[in-house]
Amino acid sequence: MRIVVLAGGIGGARFLRGLRAAVPDAEVTVIGNTGDDxxxxxxxxxxxxxxxxxxxxxxxxxxxxxxxxxxxxxxxxxxxxxxxxxxxxxxxxxxxxxxxxxxxxxxxxxxxxxxxxxxxxxxxPGVRLLPMSDDRVETHVAVELDGERKAVHFQEYWVRLRASVPAEAVVPVGAEQAKPAPGVLEAIAEADVILFPPSNPVVSVGTILAVPGIREAIAEAGVPVVGLSPIVGDAPVRGMADKVLAAVGVESSAAAVAEHYGSGLLDGWLVDTVDEGAVGRVEEAGIRCRAVPLMMTDLEAAAQMAREALALAEEVRVA
Ligand SMILES: O=c1nc2n(C[C@H](O)[C@H](O)[C@H](O)CO)c3cc(O)ccc3cc-2c(=O)[nH]1
CATH class of the missing domain: 1.10.8.240 (CofD-like domain)
Incomplete structure (x- = not known):
């Protein structure tokens, strides 16, 4: 089985460790976000x-x-x-x-x-790790600091400012001119399943999708695309995803993130069991949804999440 995963940092990496344990024989290609560079x-x-x-x-x-x-x-x-x-x-x-x-x-x-x-x-790493692009893309965040509106590098917003001021806009500078790195479009075209791990939907997965050609290739791949919510009970599992979701006008909830990706991209979406109430809203948006435990407390928990994502992929494939 050939699996393509769009990954950001910690959430993506821990999910991948589970995926590798769940399906050790799968050929996994990871398309990594470079907007944080x-x-x-x-x-x-x-x-x-x-x-x-x-x-x-x-x-x-x-x-x-x-x-x-x-x-x-x-x-x-x-x-x-x-x-x-x-x-x-x-x-x-x-x-x-x-x-x-x-x-x-x-x-x-x-x-x-x-x-x-x-x-x-x-x-x-036991996976093929590809940057989303060989071209320079740098995520900048527009903020108001000391009464002045300015753009800061994503790392300055995330690490120095600890996302303590509202993000007014998030811009992946250079993305429009960037080309997918060699192997990216080929891996998507040859994939049996495409997964969005519980990575940040704006500054991780969103930045990868901003590289012209990648979103289109995924939408047209004709294979199940399944994502896992990074939001559990209306708060990010890790990090400060809610701060950058607000900048793109998306509420911090598992259902809103699924709607943000949309049924043009996503076929299946996993929410945590605490968000079971969101399943109906996601399915109304045309995305098959299941509620399963989504806390990556250890390797086995991450592996079980990967199995659930692959099971949902098979369910939408035969539907
Ligand atoms: O919160 C921090 N995150 C640090 N991170 C994590 C990083 O800022 C973000 O978590 C990711 O870019 C978001 O995915 C680092 C990652 C590296 O690969 C290398 C150095 C750092 C340094 C920091 C740091 O000083 N503080």
Missing amino acids: IHLFGLKVCPDLDTVMYTLGGGINEEQGWGRSEETFHLKEELAAYGVGPEWFGLGDRDFATHIVRTQMLGAGYPLSAVTEALCDRWR
């Missing part, structure tokens, strides 16, 4: 690609859900001693090595897709 200290940092790579490769900091395990921060401290920041973004020594290798390869002319493949040669 940021250039710091002259280096290109790709948080979502790295979170997937480290999580599946066994190198993730499990408590944080991002960054490396057994990390130290000597380099960051030395940079700070020179007055070189930003200090608000926690890059550790082990993680720095990844960004140095990536930046060196990009400088030598390799596209991000080839660089990601090279990095995965070390981590062996």
Whole structure:
């Protein structure tokens, strides 16, 4: 079975770990969000690609859900001693090595897709990890700060500001001109099933869908597309998805996120058992819906969510 998954960071990575455990023989292609990417200290940092790579490769900091395990921060401290920041973004020594290798390869002319493949040669994530695009896309968030309206990088909004001010707009800068990375459209066309994990619908899955050609390819693939709600009981399972949902005029609920994707894209949607009451509203929108436990408390819980998503895919396939 060939499965394509559109993934952001922590939620996507943990779901993928469950998927791999649930169907170890499946050929899984992950299309990773690169809108969170940021250039710091002259280096290109790709948080979502790295979170997937480290999580599946066994190198993730499990408590944080991002960054490396057994990390130290000597380099960051030395940079700070020179007055070189930003200090608000926690890059550790082990993680720095990844960004140095990536930046060196990009400088030598390799596209991000080839660089990601090279990095995965070390981590062996057990999936094919593709960036959504080799072109630069950077998510910016429009906010009002100190009485002034301005656009900040997504990481500045998320990490420095902790989404403490309302996001007035979320713009994936460069997405309109970006092309899907090599292999992305082919993987979608050859997929037996396409999954949207419980990743952020605006800044993760939404950014991937903003790359021209990807949304269309998924809608036209002719295979079941099933998503899992990142919202449980009207609040995000992790992170601050509600802040950016408000910016695109979507209420923070499992049903509203399904309607936001729409029946043109989604065939099936899983909501948590606490949101059982939302099933009817989602089905009215033309999307088959089931209520199952959606908290990824451990590997087995994530694997069971993956089994439920695949079972729903089979249900809509035969319908
Ligand atoms: O909350 C934080 N998240 C950090 N993240 C996570 C990241 O900001 C976001 O959670 C994702 O971009 C959203 O998917 C990092 C991820 C990396 O790959 C590398 C470094 C960081 C650093 C931070 C950090 O200092 N604080």
